[in-house]
Amino acid sequence: MSGAPSSAPKQALGLSRRETREGAQPPSTVGDNHQECYKHAVTDKEAALLTTSGNPSPLEEIQKKTGAQVQLDPDPSPVQGTKIVVIRGSRSQIEDTVRLINRTTGAQEMITAQAEAFWLEWVLEAFPDLDSSAYFLPPVYVNRVPMTREIVASMDVLVLQEAPTNATQDTRSSKRSPTSDQVPTPRPSPVQQSDVRDDGAMQRVFLCLREMANKNNETLVALTQLQFGDYLGEPCYSAAAAQMPLPKTLPADKPRQWKYGDFDIILIHREYGFVVCEVKAIGEKVSHMTEQELHESIGNKLKQAVSQLDKAETMLSHLVSDIDPHLRITKTMAFPNLTATQVQQAIASDPQLTQELCRCLGTVDPTALTRLCLCSDQLSNPDTPSDVNDDVLRELGEWWQHRVTSPGPDSHMTSEIYKKLVARFCGPATTVTVPCIYPTSLCQDPGSGRVPDRRVLRPDNPLPGAGPPAQHGASQSFSIRTAGHGQDRGTAADGHRMAATWPPRLRREYVGGEPCRVLHAAARSAADRKHSFERTG
Numbered sequence: 001m002s003g004a005p006s007s008a009p010k011q012a013l014g015l016s017r018r019e020t021r022e023g024a025q026p027p028s029t030v031g032d033n034h035q036e037c038y039k040h041a042v043t044d045k046e047a048a049l050l051t052t053s054g055n056p057s058p059l060e061e062i063q064k065k066t067g068a069q070v071q072l073d074p075d076p077s078p079v080q081g082t083k084i085v086v087i088r089g090s091r092s093q094i095e096d097t098v099r100l101i102n103r104t105t106g107a108q109e110m111i112t113a114q115a116e117a118f119w120l121e122w123v124l125e126a127f128p129d130l131d132s133s134a135y136f137l138p139p140v141y142v143n144r145v146p147m148t149r150e151i152v153a154s155m156d157v158l159v160l161q162e163a164p165t166n167a168t169q170d171t172r173s174s175k176r177s178p179t180s181d182q183v184p185t186p187r188p189s190p191v192q193q194s195d196v197r198d199d200g201a202m203q204r205v206f207l208c209l210r211e212m213a214n215k216n217n218e219t220l221v222a223l224t225q226l227q228f229g230d231y232l233g234e235p236c237y238s239a240a241a242a243q244m245p246l247p248k249t250l251p252a253d254k255p256r257q258w259k260y261g262d263f264d265i266i267l268i269h270r271e272y273g274f275v276v277c278e279v280k281a282i283g284e285k286v287s288h289m290t291e292q293e294l295h296e297s298i299g300n301k302l303k304q305a306v307s308q309l310d311k312a313e314t315m316l317s318h319l320v321s322d323i324d325p326h327l328r329i330t331k332t333m334a335f336p337n338l339t340a341t342q343v344q345q346a347i348a349s350d351p352q353l354t355q356e357l358c359r360c361l362g363t364v365d366p367t368a369l370t371r372l373c374l375c376s377d378q379l380s381n382p383d384t385p386s387d388v389n390d391d392v393l394r395e396l397g398e399w400w401q402h403r404v405t406s407p408g409p410d411s412h413m414t415s416e417i418y419k420k421l422v423a424r425f426c427g428p429a430t431t432v433t434v435p436c437i438y439p440t441s442l443c444q445d446p447g448s449g450r451v452p453d454r455r456v457l458r459p460d461n462p463l464p465g466a467g468p469p470a471q472h473g474a475s476q477s478f479s480i481r482t483a484g485h486g487q488d489r490g491t492a493a494d495g496h497r498m499a500a501t502w503p504p505r506l507r508r509e510y511v512g513g514e515p516c517r518v519l520h521a522a523a524r525s526a527a528d529r530k531h532s533f534e535r536t537g
Contacts, residue, residue: 042101070088134217135222136222204336205277208396228261231430232244232246232429272404272410298335299346331362332372342375371402
């Protein structure tokens with residue numbers, strides 16, 4: 001399966017609207033002032049509308065409004081019956097120009113309809129059991145903290161780089177110095193303990209929700225750490241997305257900074273609508289705090305969660321307003337490092353915070369607040385996060401009933417709307433950025449249908465060269481998870497699991513200063529290992 005079904009309309013794919021044939025690609029430099037060249041295909045009839053007699057012509061008016069350089073390409077179009085409009089300017093100028101051209105020619109509605117039809121076709125092929133299964137994207141949790149290349153037990157691995165203490169900094173530096181035949185790898189900035197703690201908290205919530213959804217046969221799609229700006233953010237679909245609600249078009253009466261942010265965890269449920277979860281981790285110095293200090297620390301986290309959930313709800317309501325403005329959005333928060341008792345005591349010590357939490361979570365009973373949140377009582381052990389046993393599932397089930405299912409199904413969530421939401425949030429126009437942690441190989445670019453001159457990951461060959469040699473008889477294997485929850489292939493006797501996702505979800509990243517396109521992919525290690533190791537090819 002490629003990134004796009006072959007039957008998809010070319011115009012919806014955006015292939016005729018970017019310089020793929022000449023080899024031009026979106027520039028790697030991200031920034032609104034960076035100048036780009038974009039070739040926009042129009043029919044002969046549309047070209048005539050843009051150049052009708054007048055002073056100025058419609059095309060000149062568009063150029064004056066947007067500030068971009070706009071002209072018809074003097075060279076003949078390679079496609080009969082079309083002409084090419086050459087647009088030069090910043091990314092925002094190009095998007096504005098394309099939108100005005102489509103509005104002038106009347107093509108916008110057709111482009112948007114074709115794009116949505118293609119997105120729906122794409123997700124139905126990518127997620128064949130969409131009407132009956134749970135999909136998590138990515139299907140494994142991806143640590144966001146940087147990693148560095150090291151040699152461990154004669155194996156080339158990537159290791160999370162925690163911030164070193166003064167006592168160990170010199171020792172680590174000497175151990176990690178490259179040998180004469182090694183190519184030095186740029187070292188990432190040391191990771192603060194808070195970064196590792198946040199990753200651990202997110203991982204536990206992710207693993208527990210995934211296990212619960214699979215055990216209960218829930219029909220949903222879950223995304224983790226989706227940036228607002230990544231929603232319908234792929235440049236080749238900008239023309240199609242221009243008429244849809246986007247983060248940048250959040251109404252002016254909302255705080256400007258609310259245009260920027262992310263969803264920690266967002267569930268799109270076939271029956272219950274949206275569930276948005278904000279995950280908060282608290283420091284390991286809890287045992288050294290006084291009772292008042294602990295309450296203040298927890299209270300600050302609760303206030304942050306309320307503010308971020310309000311922002312997430314506002315943004316989500318805006319993004320789906322053209323589909324159905326009345327879709328249910330259930331808000332919840334998770335505190336994997338705290339017990340329900342600790343959270344309840346902090347709430348009880350602050351009456352104003354209690355009121356804010358009741359408003360945010362939609363309850364009039366302050367004593368019910370912790371039943372609407374996820375705490376360590378309902379999650380797996382932090383030392384064995386993947387061990388989601390029956391006791392944990394029972395606690396999760398009670399939370400799910402209190403927070404999500406008790407109001408009953410959302411009457412606005414139909415099968416058609418569910419598929420349309422998945423097509424927008426999980427289709428080819430929306431891409432979650434994750435770290436590039438796998439070896440790369442040349443493959444066909446699903447977006448343009450040609451072999452690019454950059455290094456990319458491919459889902460059917462995630463480990464070029466089969467990885468490092470096995471040590472002392474340890475078996476080496478990897479698993480490919482299809483569309484979020486497929487079956488593992490092979491064994492993992494040495495505790496390592498390699499996982500890649502399908503369908504391809506490519507995103508431009510930089511590795512060692514070299515641009516590449518990377519997949520939603522991550523690795524898991526044995527629960528008793530101190531660090532997360534990733535093999536490299």
